[in-house]
Amino acid sequence: MRIEKIILKNYRQFRQAKISFLRRNDSDLHYVIGTNGTGKTNILNAINWCLYNDEPHLSKDSQRLPVVNLQTIDKIGIGKDIEVAVEVWAETDDDAKVTFKRQAKFIKSDDGQIIHQGTKFELMTDDERGNTKIITGEEADGWVERFVPKSIREFFFFDGEQLDNYFKEATGQNIQHAVFQVSQIDLLENRVERKLQEILDDYTKDAGKMNPKIEIARAKLEQAQSQLNEVQKRIEECKKQIEISRIKIVEFADKLKGVPDIEALDQEKQLLLENFKNTKDLLKAKKIEKEGLLIECGSILMLWPAIEMATKVIEEKKTKRELPPPVDKGFLEDILRNESCSVCGRSLDERSNKRVHELLGEVEFSSETSQRLVQMENPLWQFKEKAESFDKQRKSTEGEITSLDKVLNGITQKISQIDSQMAGYKDEQIRDWYRERKKFEDIRDNNQLLLGGLLENRKVAESTVEEAKSELDNELKKEKKAKGLAKKVAFCTRALEIVRSTREAMMAEARERIEIETRKCFFGLVWKTATFKDIKILPDYSISLIHKMGYECMGSLSAGERELLALSFTLALHQASGFDSPILIDTPVARISGLNRENVAKVLCEVSTYKQIVLLLTPDEHSKDVSKIIDGRACGRYLLTLSSDENQAILEVL
């Protein structure tokens, strides 16, 4: 199927336009040249709007505008109807004509507002007798699905610049999805497999009516199957979340390349400031401790001669056995003063008086003095110990103060480094980007954890299903009446197994075919043929590009090279899909330069020999090199310009 022409009426820049794509025997290549803003991309949108009722490639400016042509709005009177219509005229492989037409009605209200009145989609084709048949509703949608299924349209009508993003974000999962859809394997799963499952369910239900045990076993299987499906669904959702997060993380990492993590730096700075404060407090405490030591030991050291003297006196007294004294001096003095014995009260006679005087001469000091000297002895030892340990203690405290000082200096340096890193980057948006990236990292990590658990759950659910199946089998075998049914059930089960294994085989075959075609196309396109060695689509559907030196080099591709790879992959998908639908590419070589650009032009010319190609080019893309290659091959060439009031596109045949 190919597009014969597109007719646009009041659609955005196009007040009235017709673009014909007449083919030649050797080529079906067409292009439209237009500077940015003339409405090139809206040709792509018009096709999407007509077939699928949406406009996926709208620019931000266009999103704010109504679908109705602005000049028409301006010229139409109040209360008048406006019709917007896009017709895609297609011809099938057997030369049958099909016209897809979408019409939208609008009315201009009293206040000049454009009010949507309704949209209609219909399809016109010739019946066997040559009469025009108008098809609407689901049947019309079915025709669209046969032309280009909505789910895979992005491989047929696409923006060349987005191709780069597609491949930058490509993961095993979305490549598998693409292969799955384009190879139409989903039909096998969605239609055949589901139908067989329904039949199988019906048979087992019938069998269940004959024997309650069968019904129980069937219900058990149904429940187990539904649990398995639920787990499977959650696994898919989980994988999807992981992929989305991964893409987002890459997106934010790109934005944040070379930009410091302000949030993290800020947090680090706060921690450092807190640490600085704590260390400073500690340092202050250490200094106070040292000063306390100086004051305490200062008193002792300054009194050192007195300490030494007192120690010496005590030592001497002890040597002379005067310490402690045998009799209290005060006690003897009291006896002499009172002239009587303080113990028995007897008066002192001459002999006793003489003896007390002799004793007083022997006793040098009072018991109070003696007591003081004894009490002094222990503190004196402590003072000596203090004096001896002073220098060691002082040095140790000083060491701690020095190291705390160093820590403080280190912290100060780090803080100033952070300040200089953050200088000029205190942008809230950067913080948002970091927060967003962190959010997606958390989502990814949480889902990865969840996925681990779910995969385990799936194993359990699968074994429960197997058990339930075998239980149901046994019950069916036991029931004679159900023998016939059992055979049917067995047949359906077997058929389902075959369908599943066929699906796997088809997937593997499609993967292999796409791999071969991608490789062929890419090496035809890329000029650095000596750099790359091979392309592989791995069993997990991730794409691997191998460098001549043998290492994986996907990550080091330039934007242009990535686009070439994506284009090769897309063309390979076309080969594998079996859909003979056209390819319409907006800005196909905008990001590609030099020899790569020429190669893309050559490949597209080659493809145009068996497939319709429509290119929407900017004048820059239509460079000398490119025009030299495609101008001779192109069957239809248009130049798109804007009217002087910039509200209408003017299409000129070149």
Next chain:
Amino acid sequence: MANLPDRLYIDKADRVLYDNDIINNEILYGKTRKDQFLFTMAIGFKNKVKRSLESREGFFLAKDLHTKDEALIDIVAVYDNGSVDLLHKREDVYRIAEEYAHAGIRLLYDEVSSGQPGSYFKKLELELTKLVESINK
């Protein structure tokens, strides 16, 4: 037995010196009156200067003196007197300590007033290090 003095005195004029911002809040920060007294007494003793108190004012109670504090006061008195005889005469012992402290606080104040802020402890440390060296010789 003679009545024991219940407190130790400083010269009335010294009160402001003890309350001096640098002395009270930096050098002798967190120290009790007793500790402040013992330190100034040590300064006076080290510098061999004693001054009689002109007018007395109680500074702290004698009951707050621990054994080791009493020991410090006693050894000063013993050294000053050259004998242990006066140890039981507490009034004399305390008077000697008070006279050294009176001289000591004035020396400390002069030091603090003439020096740079924060330099006192550096000087003290140097001085003590030298003292330790001389003791160890």
